[in-house]
Amino acid sequence: MQTCANLPRLIHKPTSIKDIARIANVSSSTVSRALQNSPLISRDTAEKIQTIAKQSGYRVSAIARGLVTQRTKSIGVVVTTIADPFVSEVVDGIEDACNHHGYSVFLANSNADPDRETKVVHSFSERRVEGIVVTSSRVGALYLPLLSEMRIPIVLVNNQHPGEFVNSVLIENVKASADVTNHLIQLGHKRIAYLGDRYGYQSDTERFAGYRQAMERAGLPFVPELVVHGDGKCEGAGPAIDVLLHRNTRPSAIVCYNDMTAFAAIRQLHALGLCVPEDVSVVGFDDLFIATYMEPPLTTLKQPRRLMGKLAMESLLRLISGESTESPIRVPAELIIRASTAPPRETAA
Amino acid sequence: MQTCANLPRLIHKPTSIKDIARIANVSSSTVSRALQNSPLISRDTAEKIQTIAKQSGYRVSAIARGLVTQRTKSIGVVVTTIADPFVSEVVDGIEDACNHHGYSVFLANSNADPDRETKVVHSFSERRVEGIVVTSSRVGALYLPLLSEMRIPIVLVNNQHPGEFVNSVLIENVKASADVTNHLIQLGHKRIAYLGDRYGYQSDTERFAGYRQAMERAGLPFVPELVVHGDGKCEGAGPAIDVLLHRNTRPSAIVCYNDMTAFAAIRQLHALGLCVPEDVSVVGFDDLFIATYMEPPLTTLKQPRRLMGKLAMESLLRLISGESTESPIRVPAELIIRASTAPPRETAA
DNA sequence: TTGTAGGCGTTATCAT
């Protein structure tokens, strides 16, 4: 338990280009140039200056530089919550790409609150970020007015919106969802339920479309009773499962909007005395790392999350540099078959 | 698939205080004051100016302001990887606290690479962040020289280091680990193993100490054979379990360094045909949200991660404002008993 | 190769 009062620090001021200039007996422009390895500087002075800079622990003020260059080399990332495992991996990819390009990232949670989200974007705007990437927001519509006003390029991950400075990176949801539904169909399932998300997320809509497409192509009837909605998180799935199982048509398999939903669904099924996959097959979407560790290990769709972050950032950089870009960028999801799916009871052996 | 070439944006410049001044026919200082609701301004002009500001979509340049005020209202957060569920929740707490205080957060991954970590801190320094929080780094020692040079307050989460501008927020690891070990002892276990982390993390050391303390106080012998090390992640635990089970003394319970390790351990035990908790009890540390969803649900220690982030940020703010502070801050972990622990076979019934 | 001067968008310190 140590205590420290450290007011003196507040007086401290970092060494500036001028300080170095004084020591080196040159003008501050010379220092500036030397520090940027400008070819207009003699070897000698350049070295001398760099030595002094190092010794004095000099660090350019990115903020002073930003003021004059009008480029902050920073971007903003707004997420619903960074605590979401899907989101955090995407951000990991974004951050990595940022490094490679000398950018820094501002991070902000919106907590899915439109007000908060607006404030965040404003704050980013004040900080003069060169671009913004938004992951998994359902309020993409908010950005259109905001950005036309701010003229900052934006990239949406798992959400889409038309617009001049707006790009998107999306999973091939329809195909992926159809893939996993087909997997169930091939196992012999006929009464396949869809457990979706409550909010009007684009990804939910698309996954639902893929589900319907696969059912239709297989000549299986679409039964509205087999469609139910959670809230995209664990909490909502339990009740949704209850509802589903108390309807007339009982499913032999459930396509879940995402892994979290699937976890909760499986748990609820267990609570109701049902076995997975013996009584009901369950599939997720995401391939969170714990999907492997579940009992049973979850059949799901693997999204290249880090890659999505990387692509989003690269797309943003293109937007920033004024290059023409292609949008949306669609990335494929890979079907990972594990043990939560099996042929239905009546068909199996 | 839409294409857009948007070079014009690059020419665009945000409206400044001067623009507003011109429109309102006042000096820029008046505008500055009006925008800050200075009492030195007449109601009328203030309103007029604010209206114009709103209409023209004016946003203060935080960077210009920062240059003159010498306060950026920003902090840096360095993490090994934001994709780690423990880390991301801590960051969630930090971010939240930042909001409440008008701060923005720069996020950077170090990937546990000292070089990278140094670069990150330098980058933060250039951006003139007012403080830095570092989570779960094992290279805390790096910071001492760096920061004495930069004089930026730092708060370490789950790591500790003495120093003038350094504070720490830590879990009461020793007690928590002793608690969970005691839980096993009370169930009747005697051959309790410890599955630790490979790196020299402080938290690992402390948890190991708690384990030993509990064993000793219960009069149980310390068996070095029962101690094995993974790598703090899933990958390392499997092999470690193999090693452990091929030694002479077979444990009836395993205290794992964290939940991830525990998941992997359970999985490996299953692979070896052993049942949890019938054959071997397993406990984790963290209470990741999926701990509930595991089969069996994991007995573990719940760390108040969000709170830790919040406390870290508040501690940092105090450091920033030069207040004297108390360090380290220790937060308790709560024992959550679930189904992965049971009396050992020979004792049961 | 180096120096001078001006400005980036604010705030702060004087005056008025």
Next chain:
DNA sequence: ATGATAACGCCTACAA
């Protein structure tokens, strides 16, 4: 209550 002016730390013509 408002305006003029000078910073803040850096970059970049333009001059020398």
